[in-house]
Amino acid sequence: MNCIVCVTSVPDTASVIKIGPDGKKIDEGGIKWILSPFDEYALEAALQLTEAKGGEVTAVTYGPARAEAALRDCLARGAHQAVHVAGGEATLGDSFTIATVLAKAFAGRSYDLVLCGVKGVGTDCSQVGQMLAELLAIPHVANVTKLEVGDGSLTAGRDVEGGQERVECPLPALITCQKGLNEPRYAALKGIMAAKKKPVEKVEVASLGVTEGADPFYVVRSLELPPPASEGTIIKGEDDPAGAAAQLVNLLRSEAKAI
Amino acid sequence: MAGILVFIEQRNSDIRKASLQALSQARRLAGGEVAAVLVGSGVAGAAPGLGAYGAAKAYVADDPNLALYSAEGYAEAVAKAAAATSPEAILFAGTAMGRDLAPRVAAKLGVGALADVVSLERDGDRLVARRPVYSGKAFATVDAGGHTPQVVTLRPNVFAAEETGGVAEVVTLDGLALAIRAVVKELVDTGGGEIDVAEADIIVSGGRGLKGPENFALIRSLAEALGGAVGASRAAVDAGWIAHKHQVGQTGKVVSPSLYIAAGISGAIQHLAGMSSSKVIVAINKDPDAPIFKIADYGIVGDLFAVIPPMVEEVKKLAG
Ligand SMILES: Cc1cc2nc3c(=O)[nH]c(=O)nc-3n(C[C@H](O)[C@H](O)[C@H](O)COP(=O)(O)OP(=O)(O)OC[C@H]3O[C@@H](n4cnc5c(N)ncnc54)[C@H](O)[C@@H]3O)c2cc1C
Numbered sequence: 240m241n242c243i244v245c246v247t248s249v250p251d252t253a254s255v256i257k258i259g260p261d262g263k264k265i266d267e268g269g270i271k272w273i274l275s276p277f278d279e280y281a282l283e284a285a286l287q288l289t290e291a292k293g294g295e296v297t298a299v300t301y302g303p304a305r306a307e308a309a310l311r312d313c314l315a316r317g318a319h320q321a322v323h324v325a326g327g328e329a330t331l332g333d334s335f336t337i338a339t340v341l342a343k344a345f346a347g348r349s350y351d352l353v354l355c356g357v358k359g360v361g362t363d364c365s366q367v368g369q370m371l372a373e374l375l376a377i378p379h380v381a382n383v384t385k386l387e388v389g390d391g392s393l394t395a396g397r398d399v400e401g402g403q404e405r406v407e408c409p410l411p412a413l414i415t416c417q418k419g420l421n422e423p424r425y426a427a428l429k430g431i432m433a434a435k436k437k438p439v440e441k442v443e444v445a446s447l448g449v450t451e452g453a454d455p456f457y458v459v460r461s462l463e464l465p466p467p468a469s470e471g472t473i474i475k476g477e478d479d480p481a482g483a484a485a486q487l488v489n490l491l492r493s494e495a496k497a498i
Numbered sequence: 499m500a501g502i503l504v505f506i507e508q509r510n511s512d513i514r515k516a517s518l519q520a521l522s523q524a525r526r527l528a529g530g531e532v533a534a535v536l537v538g539s540g541v542a543g544a545a546p547g548l549g550a551y552g553a554a555k556a557y558v559a560d561d562p563n564l565a566l567y568s569a570e571g572y573a574e575a576v577a578k579a580a581a582a583t584s585p586e587a588i589l590f591a592g593t594a595m596g597r598d599l600a601p602r603v604a605a606k607l608g609v610g611a612l613a614d615v616v617s618l619e620r621d622g623d624r625l626v627a628r629r630p631v632y633s634g635k636a637f638a639t640v641d642a643g644g645h646t647p648q649v650v651t652l653r654p655n656v657f658a659a660e661e662t663g664g665v666a667e668v669v670t671l672d673g674l675a676l677a678i679r680a681v682v683k684e685l686v687d688t689g690g691g692e693i694d695v696a697e698a699d700i701i702v703s704g705g706r707g708l709k710g711p712e713n714f715a716l717i718r719s720l721a722e723a724l725g726g727a728v729g730a731s732r733a734a735v736d737a738g739w740i741a742h743k744h745q746v747g748q749t750g751k752v753v754s755p756s757l758y759i760a761a762g763i764s765g766a767i768q769h770l771a772g773m774s775s776s777k778v779i780v781a782i783n784k785d786p787d788a789p790i791f792k793i794a795d796y797g798i799v800g801d802l803f804a805v806i807p808p809m810v811e812e813v814k815k816l817a818g
Contacts, residue, residue, distance in 0.1 A: 250632065252633065252748065252767070252768055253767065254632075255635075256632045256635040256636050258636065265632070265636065276749065277749075332631070332638070332640070333610060334601060334610060334611065334613075335604065335605065335609065335610035335611070336610070338605060360633070360748065361631065361632050361633075362631055363613070363614060363629075363630065363631055363632075363633065364611075364613045364614070365597055365601075365613055365614075366600070366601035366604075366611055366613055367601075368601075369569065369598060369601035369602045369605070370601045370602070370604065370605035370611075371605075372602070373573075373601075373602050373605035373606050374605055377679075378569075378570060378679035378680035379569060379602070379680060380680055381569070381597075381598045382594060382597075382598065384742075396686075397594075398594065398743065399567075399593075399594035399595065399685070400593060400594055400694040400696045400697050401687065401688065401689035401692075401693075401694040401697070402685050402686055402687045402688050402689060403685075403686045403688050404566070404567065404682045404684075404685050404686075405682070405683045405684050405685075405686060406680050406681065406682050406683065407680075407681050407683055408679060408680035408681070409679055412679075412680065418742065418749045418750075419742050454643070455643040456609060456610025456611075456642060456643050456645055457610050457612070457640055457642070457643065458640060458641050458642070458643045459638050459639070459640050460626065460639045460640060460641065461638070461639045462631070462636055462637070462638050462639075463636065463637050463639075464635070464636055464637075465630075465634065465635070465636070465637055465774075468792060468793045471779075471781075471791065471793075471794040471795045471796055471797055472795070472796050472797070473781075473786075473791055473794070473796070473797040473798070473799060474796075474797065474798045474799070475798075475799055475800070476782075476798040476799055476800030476801075476804075476805055477784075477799065477800050477801070480798075480800050480801065480804035480805045480808065481804075481808040483798045483800055483805060484798070484805050484806075484808035484809040484811075484812055485808065485812050487780070487796060487798055487809065488809055488812035488813055488816065489812075490796055491757070491778070491780070491796065492816060495757075495778045495795065495796065497700075497756055497757040497777070497778040498700070498724060498757060498813065498816065
C-alpha cells in the first residue's frame with residue numbers, strides 16, 4: 240500500500256491578513272506558515288494505512304522554499320519520503336496548474352492511493368484533488384470522513400447535505416480528506432530530530448515542462464480586505480432580558496424583515 | 499455569441515434551489531443562449547420547467563447508472579452538454595455535489611475553475627469573479643485567464659433565483675460513455691428529518707456558552723419556532739455536545755442564510771469564515787467585547803439562558 244500525500248504550506252489560520260504592495264497578494268511579513276490543517280487528516284490516514292498494510296508514504300508539495308517546513312512536518316510525523324517541487328509563487332490559487340504540476344511530478348512513482356486535504360486553507364479552492372484525479376485518470380472520492388481500504392478497493396463515506404454517500408472504488412484512487420476522518424497525531428521530538436536528517440527530493444518545476452505564469456487559469460486582478468462591517472444595533476439585555484428579546488424580535492420582523 | 503451552460507442538481511427529481519440561483523445568474527450574464535444540463539435517472543420531467551428560470555434548452559442525461567451522484571458519470575454528461583453548446587462558461591451551484599463535480603469537469607475539459615464565487619460580472623468576454631480567501635479575511639477578484647469554458651462555482655444563497663417564465667426545449671444526451679469506477683452505493687440519511695445547515699434559510703447556532711449538551715434544546719426550540727436549522731461552533735462540536743454535521747466554519751459548513759443567530763459563540767475568525775456572508779447576523783452573548791458583535795447587524799448583550807426563552811415566546815406570538 241503505497242500512498243502519496245499532497246500537502247501545502249499555508250498561513251496559520253489565526254494570522255492577521257494584510258494586503259501586499261502589489262494589491263494582488265498578501266503581505267507575508269509576520270506570517271507563520273503551517274501544514275494546511277486538512278492535509279493533516281490526509282497524512283494521518285496514509286500513515287495508518289501503511290502501518291496496517293506496509294508500504295510507504297510519500298509527501299509531495301509544490302511550493303516555494305518555505306514549503307519545505309510542511310514536508311519536514313510530514314517526515315517528523317512518519318512519512319517515509321518527501322518530494323519538493325520548487326516554485327508555486329506565481330500559481331497560487333491556480334488549481335489546474337497546480338494539479339498539472341503534481342500529475343507530472345507523479346510520473347514514475349507507484350501509488351495505490353493519493354490523499355489530499357479537502358481544501359488548502361487560504362486560497363480555499365477545494366479543487367486540486369479532483370483535478371489531479373482526472374489528470375491521473377483515476378477515480379476520486381472527495382470530502383471523505385470515513386475510510387476502509389481492502390484488497391484493491393476502498394469504501395469511503397463522503398459527507399453531503401443531510402446525508403452521507405457510501406462510495407466503493409477500485410484502487411488506485413484519490414481521496415480528499417475532511418475533519419472527522421481521524422485524529423491527526425503530533426510529531427514527537429524524536430520524529431522531529433530524525434526528520435531533519437531525512438532527505439527531501441528536489442524537483443525543479445521547469446524540469447516538468449511547466450513555465451509558471453505563462454498560461455494562467457486563475458488571474459488575480461486585485462485582493463482587498465473586506466469592507467468594514469457597519470455598526471449593528473446592539474441591545475443591552477442584562478437588566479431586562481425579556482424586554483431585550485421582544486425588542487430584537489420586533490426589529491427582525493419590522494426592520495430587517497428577516498422573520 | 500457563446501452562451502452559458504448551467505449544471506442543474508436534483509435529488510429525487512427535486513431541483514436544488516441553489517441550481518436555480520445559478521441559472522438566474524447565467525441569464526443575467528449571458529450574451530448568448532442559456533442552457534441547462536440535468537443529470538440523473540428518470541429526471542426528464544423536471545427539465546422543461548427550467549425554462550422558467552432562463553434556460554432556453556435543457557440537456558438531459560437520463561441513465562439508471564446516474565441515479566446516484568458519480569463524479570465520473572456526471573462529468574461525462576456535463577462534458578457532452580458542453581460539446582453540444584460550446585459555452586463561454588459553465589456554472590455550478592457550490593453544493594457538496596457542485597464543489598466536487600466542477601473541478602473534475604474543468605480538468606476533463608483542460609481548463610481551470612473559479613470556486614466559491616460570491617459575485618460574478620462581465621468584463622468583455624471574460625467573467626470576473628469575486629471570492630472570499632483566507633477564510634473571508636480578504637476577497638480576491640479573479641478571472642480565468644482567457645481560457646474557455648470558464649468554469650465557475652457559485653456560493654449558494656448569494657445570488658437571487660428569479661422566475662421569468664418560459665419553457666425549456668428538452669434535448670436528450672445520448673451516447674454517454676459511462677465508465678464509473680467510484681460508485682455511490684447508497685445515500686445514507688444522517689439528517690434525521692432535520693434541515694441541513696447548508697440548506698437552511700434561517701440558522702440558530704450555539705457555542706461553548708451553552709455550557710452543556712442538554713442546553714442545545716434551547717437552541718433547537720428557537721430554531722423550530724423560526725423554522726430554521728441548528729448550527730454549532732467547533733467548541734460545541736469538539737466537546738461532543740452535537741454532531742459535526744452542525745458545525746459552521748472553516749472546518750465545518752459554509753452557510754449564507756438570510757438570518758444567522760449566534761448564541762454563546764465568541765466569533766472566532768474560523769467561525770466567521772463559515773457564516774459572515776449571511777444576510778442578517780444576530781449575536782447573543784454576555785460579553786460586550788465578543789468579536790461576534792463586530793459583524794452582527796443586531797445583538798443582545800446578555801445571558802442567553804435569560805434571553806432565548808422570551809425570544810421563543812415572542813416568535814411564537816408572531817406566528818399567531
Ligand atoms: C484550524 C482551525 C479550524 C477551526 N474551524 C472552526 C470551525 O469550523 N468552526 C468554529 O466554530 N470554530 C472553528 N475553530 C475554532 C475557533 O478558533 C474557536 O475556538 C471556536 O469557534 C470557539 O467556539 P465558541 O465561540 O463556541 O467558544 P468560545 O470562544 O469559548 O466562546 C464562548 C462564548 O460564549 C459566551 N457566553 C458564555 N456564557 C454565556 C451565556 N450564559 N450567555 C451568553 N453568552 C455566553 C462567552 O462570552 C463567549 O464569547 C477552528 C480552529 C482552528 C485552529
